[in-house]
Amino acid sequence: MNEDSFFPLFSEFQITYRYKVYFTKDIFQKDNPVLKNFFISEIKQGLVKKVMVVFDERLIHYHPNLVSEIKNYFQGLESFIQLTGDIIPIPGGEECKNNQNLWESLVNAVNTHGVDRHSYILAIGGGAVLDLVGYVAAVSHRGIRLVRIPTTVLSQNDSGVGVKNSINFQGKKNFLGTFAPPVAVFNDLQFLESLDDRDWRSGMAEAIKVALIKDKDFFHWIESNASELLNRNLDTMAYLIHRCAKLHMDHIASGDPFEFGSSRPLDFGHWSAHKLEYLTQFSLRHGEAVAIGIALDTVYSYQKQFLSQDDCLRILSLLKTLGFVVYHPMLSDGEKQNLFLGLEEFREHLGGRLTIVLLAEIGKSLEVHEMDFKTIDTSVNFLKTYL
Amino acid sequence: MNEDSFFPLFSEFQITYRYKVYFTKDIFQKDNPVLKNFFISEIKQGLVKKVMVVFDERLIHYHPNLVSEIKNYFQGLESFIQLTGDIIPIPGGEECKNNQNLWESLVNAVNTHGVDRHSYILAIGGGAVLDLVGYVAAVSHRGIRLVRIPTTVLSQNDSGVGVKNSINFQGKKNFLGTFAPPVAVFNDLQFLESLDDRDWRSGMAEAIKVALIKDKDFFHWIESNASELLNRNLDTMAYLIHRCAKLHMDHIASGDPFEFGSSRPLDFGHWSAHKLEYLTQFSLRHGEAVAIGIALDTVYSYQKQFLSQDDCLRILSLLKTLGFVVYHPMLSDGEKQNLFLGLEEFREHLGGRLTIVLLAEIGKSLEVHEMDFKTIDTSVNFLKTYL
Incomplete structure (x- = not known):
């Protein structure tokens, strides 16, 4: 041999x-x-x-x-x-x-x-x-x-x-x-x-998301330009798209483009958004579901004392100003078990260890590897009564 | 704006x-x-x-x-x-x-x-x-x-x-x-x-191919060990596989692994082999078709004076010694138009400019961007009468 x-x-x-x-x-x-x-x-x-x-x-x-x-x-x-x-x-x-x-x-x-x-x-x-x-x-x-x-x-x-x-x-x-x-x-x-207005608006959810996890100045810019965005000013939207596309592309190129690892930092707010899209049989647009997911994980980040109350309220306020609804009945009560299942499905699609992105401040994220159901509960109830 | x-x-x-x-x-x-x-x-x-x-x-x-x-x-x-x-x-x-x-x-x-x-x-x-x-x-x-x-x-x-x-x-x-x-x-x-013996033999066609285009010493080794390979000596086959796998892997890693370009140097002998597999409704094994394809492009290389007569005959002789048949009726006569179509299909699968690998000598390849039907014809006739 x-x-x-x-x-x-x-x-x-x-x-x-x-x-x-x-x-x-x-x-x-x-x-x-x-x-x-x-x-x-x-x-x-x-x-x-x-x-x-x-x-x-x-x-x-x-x-x-x-x-x-x-x-x-x-x-x-x-x-x-x-x-x-x-x-x-x-x-x-x-x-x-x-x-x-x-x-x-x-x-x-x-x-x-x-x-x-x-x-x-x-x-x-x-x-x-x-x-x-x-x-x-x-x-x-x-x-x-x-x-x-x-x-x-x-x-x-x-x-x-x-x-x-x-x-x-x-x-x-x-x-x-x-x-x-x-x-x-x-x-x-x-x-x-x-x-239509729904598609115009819902596309902005990913821009808010990427601003929240990566770019505080961009978040401020969106705040300052909220009324132009709401009134469908095309030049303002052009800037939002350009800056958001750049943040996404830079992230992909500098990170793990083909997602060999378990972490997916761009998925802030997405674990519950994916589940909500499914639970509503896609009657929620992706961006609308993401806006709710952002709201939920923002409040959760605040409840867990990662994020200040000021930042939390400022984020919810921007979502509201842009016309997003930050709560859906499928988040609550009898449906809550379904929502929790969303966490495991999110883990399974990516594989490996559960990794959830939360907020430390506007423009800065952090990762956790578990979420507690009681705090999700409290956060959902907070959103239910948020006007 | x-x-x-x-x-x-x-x-x-x-x-x-x-x-x-x-x-x-x-x-x-x-x-x-x-x-x-x-x-x-x-x-x-x-x-x-x-x-x-x-x-x-x-x-x-x-x-x-x-x-x-x-x-x-x-x-x-x-x-x-x-x-x-x-x-x-x-x-x-x-x-x-x-x-x-x-x-x-x-x-x-x-x-x-x-x-x-x-x-x-x-x-x-x-x-x-x-x-x-x-x-x-x-x-x-x-x-x-x-x-x-x-x-x-x-x-x-x-x-x-x-x-x-x-x-x-x-x-x-x-x-x-x-x-x-x-x-x-x-x-x-x-x-x-x-x-079975057919599968044992036909797998060696790709080893001969890669030796011909890349590794003269390996070709000599196959010649020297032909009878052990024919007699199914497992240790000899283990060496053939190891060396052939290494040549293939080194080629992939150092070249164009995902084939963004038009050239595919490992496809020596393959344009006609693909077509022959199809024309015989896959009654020819891939390796058996490749052996015929190698023989055809070897003779063509000789007819075009890229390859010496000595090298050409030595290659045909090794194929024969190992039990390969170097001719198939589908290469000839009424079927010839089909064979020529194979050239265009080969180009189409890869896209871009037609690129065919031929031999300059044993262990060394060259590329051409057209083949002439008359010389293919002569080459087929040569193989038909090769005993």
């Missing part, structure tokens, strides 16, 4: 990911060069690549000419980038992530159109559409280049600039998915005009 | 992957510490992790006690690693990658058993089983830790030590998949005893 044949082999390597998030307005106007320039910079001279475009069909209500604008935009660029055929409309919203047939039809389209690993898939829509199309791109041919055009506040400042994709499986949110960074993201401010 | 809000953001980060390939014999014998020690080194003191075991049910013919041996092995380790319940048998071979229900039942098992991102899935089988189970692990919860126990020559020296997984989609081989390195691989020599 040759001993050498039993010597263990060791493999170690790094994969480098790079992508840009562009901010623009009216991306498909013929004279807007930002998307065209991206493809020019990407594609080697002499080569011709394909791009398959998928979009949230609800956008048509507010942008009836979207399809013809896209086709028109790519006309004249055929020497380096070609549309694969029809622009593909899909139903948006969380429901699209439950639809196995939809997922399969998109993979089929990749196959039929011969979209290869050096081609592009361009996804236009909110977080759910980007999650679904991102997952299709990630697993077809082991990864097709994904370009995202997020169309909601939430996807422009958070999910759409990150590195994840997913679909649901048998009622379990995000059960299937991968970590797969896009090759580029284009935040088009113009799409935000068409959002 | 605040100009700052339109300044592009840039994200760049590295992900580091590390894994070991262990070589052992009788891995589930109670006194074999290698797997146990791996889990001890991985799992932080005080934590308990789950492991879900999936295996090729055909192994039972040769290892009737496999299930009880596995259960017995994990008995006494419950303080840090626990089996999730029954060991899961699945049908092996390429067919398992076409079976959508099988894939779904495995994802279901992950869900039912609460296998989280810090738990383990242990896959035991040949390349197809490892591909399927690896894909399940890669996309469940965005990635569960995968431990592979390859049981064939081919998977121990090539696919099982690499970073890919896949299933087939609508007849397209490996259409769905990801790049997802395992956390560890255990090559158990004992499993090779149960292989």
Whole structure:
């Protein structure tokens, strides 16, 4: 027996990911060069690549000419980038992530159109559409280049600039998915005009969250600009999105992008938010649930004497000013057992030890590895009577 | 309008992957510490992790006690690693990658058993089983830790030590998949005893391939040890596997592990092999098709005067000595158009510019970006009459 044949082999390597998030307005106007320039910079001279475009069909209500604008935009660029055929409309919203047939039809389209690993898939829509199309791109041919055009506040400042994709499986949110960074993201401010007030508002929850755990000045800025944000000032929202996206991206790049560890510092307020979304059968928007989750863990942080009363009340007050409701009946009484189950489900999805992010002060977080049910109870009751 | 809000953001980060390939014999014998020690080194003191075991049910013919041996092995380790319940048998071979229900039942098992991102899935089988189970692990919860126990020559020296997984989609081989390195691989020599002669032989094709493009000395070693390999000497095979696995792993780690570029130097002989597998409806084993593909591109390299006649004949001679057939009727005549189509399909799967690896000499490759049909023709005819 040759001993050498039993010597263990060791493999170690790094994969480098790079992508840009562009901010623009009216991306498909013929004279807007930002998307065209991206493809020019990407594609080697002499080569011709394909791009398959998928979009949230609800956008048509507010942008009836979207399809013809896209086709028109790519006309004249055929020497380096070609549309694969029809622009593909899909139903948006969380429901699209439950639809196995939809997922399969998109993979089929990749196959039929011969979209290869050096081609592009361009996804236009909110977080759910980007999650679904991102997952299709990630697993077809082991990864097709994904370009995202997020169309909601939430996807422009958070999910759409990150590195994840997913679909649901048998009622379990995000059960299937991968970590797969896009090759580029284009935040088009113009799409935000068409959002209803709930979506406009709920997208701000993640900005408040990231300000609370990372950036006191940003929290102050949101406070000072609350009325402009409430009154749908687009320039003010543009700044909020830009700063929030930067905080998220910096966090991802400097931390544990593919979440090999157990901690997830960006998930402040999220353990109860995930459960509330599920308990309300997604009648609460993600941002609305996150606002409640932020409120709950803020009060909890105060009850545990990690956070001052001043800071606690200031946070609740900002949420209220922006129009968020900080309590939901599903938090209370008969439903409380369900809420507590949310803690274990949160741990299970991440794996490893339970790790919950709380607040030490505005702009500064801390981690705990257990939460006590009695204090959660007290905190829920506090929110129930908070006016 | 605040100009700052339109300044592009840039994200760049590295992900580091590390894994070991262990070589052992009788891995589930109670006194074999290698797997146990791996889990001890991985799992932080005080934590308990789950492991879900999936295996090729055909192994039972040769290892009737496999299930009880596995259960017995994990008995006494419950303080840090626990089996999730029954060991899961699945049908092996390429067919398992076409079976959508099988894939779904495995994802279901992950869900039912609460296998989280810090738990383990242990896959035991040949390349197809490892591909399927690896894909399940890669996309469940965005990635569960995968431990592979390859049981064939081919998977121990090539696919099982690499970073890919896949299933087939609508007849397209490996259409769905990801790049997802395992956390560890255990090559158990004992499993090779149960292989039939075809599987024993065909696994050596990838060793010849990697020797031809990277390691002249290894080619000479295979030549010198051909009769031991043919006569199923297990120690000789152990060395072949170890050296071949090392060459593959070093190549992956030093090159482009997730294949962002268009070149795939390890795919010498593979463009025609992929097509032949398909044209013969997988009645040719992968290694058998690769041997034909190697022969074809070797003769082509000679016809194009990249490779000397001596080297060309020496390569064909080694293939023959080891019992490989270097010609298949599907290469010829009426089928030739199909073979040529294989070139375009090969390009499409990788994307980008066609890149074919040829030989400059034994141990040294070169790349071309086109192949001429007339010389392929001449090469096929040469092989048809090669005795």
